[in-house]
Amino acid sequence: QVQLVESGGGVVQPGRSLRLSCAASGFTFSSYGMHWVRQAPGKGLEWVAVIWYDGSNKYYADSVKGRFTISRDNSKNTLYLQMNSLRAEDTAVYYCARDPEDIVVVPSAWFDPWGQGTLVTVSS
Amino acid sequence: QSVLTQPPSASGTPGQRVTISCSGSSSNIGSNYVYWYQQLPGTAPKLLIYRNNQRPSGVPDRFSGSKSGTSASLAISGLRSEDEADYYCAAWDDSLSGSVFGTGTKVTVL
Numbered sequence: 001q002v003q004l005v006e007s008g009g010g011v012v013q014p015g016r017s018l019r020l021s022c023a024a025s026g027f028t029f030s031s032y033g034m035h036w037v038r039q040a041p042g043k044g045l046e047w048v049a050v051i052w053y054d055g056s057n058k059y060y061a062d063s064v065k066g067r068f069t070i071s072r073d074n075s076k077n078t079l080y081l082q083m084n085s086l087r088a089e090d091t092a093v094y095y096c097a098r099d100p101e102d103i104v105v106v107p108s109a110w111f112d113p114w115g116q117g118t119l120v121t122v123s124s
Numbered sequence: 125q126s127v128l129t130q131p132p133s134a135s136g137t138p139g140q141r142v143t144i145s146c147s148g149s150s151s152n153i154g155s156n157y158v159y160w161y162q163q164l165p166g167t168a169p170k171l172l173i174y175r176n177n178q179r180p181s182g183v184p185d186r187f188s189g190s191k192s193g194t195s196a197s198l199a200i201s202g203l204r205s206e207d208e209a210d211y212y213c214a215a216w217d218d219s220l221s222g223s224v225f226g227t228g229t230k231v232t233v234l
Binding site for chain 2: 035
């Protein structure tokens, strides 16, 4: 079955970096766009970034633009989120999610399925 | 920050119908599909409605979605205790070049 498993979360000091990974299985990873979505403790959902199935296009939320980089390795069926210059307000559970339409070139807010999430805590 | 506005809470007794609104603008709901997600306590969100009013397989037909202009709504009929959850609408925003979520609505079954 389609499965997404995030890893790489933890406690990090403000200003430092962290890289999250999302291992995909059960589908042809290289055919699907992928997203990162986060949720601060007790708060709502916030979309973070999207990458096209082939890595040709990437879009970011204004809150992370210039600090976070989304990437993928289709040979390893893995999605990444490189997070630099971390701030306290980046503390959240980070979910990876798939766009369920294959070879999509028109972006949408269609996320299915989602991973279980990985917690990132930015604190000194 | 959330660009789509939802009521913070909604409630009903078992069997009742509950409706959740989602208000946006011409750059998001007005020009793109709307999606709805259900988040049960302590779990990851789950797709509930896609492309305004389509239900994925496995989602009960008690859940229905609609869209008109720059607003959308989710209706839950025949409310059940297991429907207690947070519900979020989402859409792509052409001006922001990104997806946006609603503020979220907590549904309580009385």
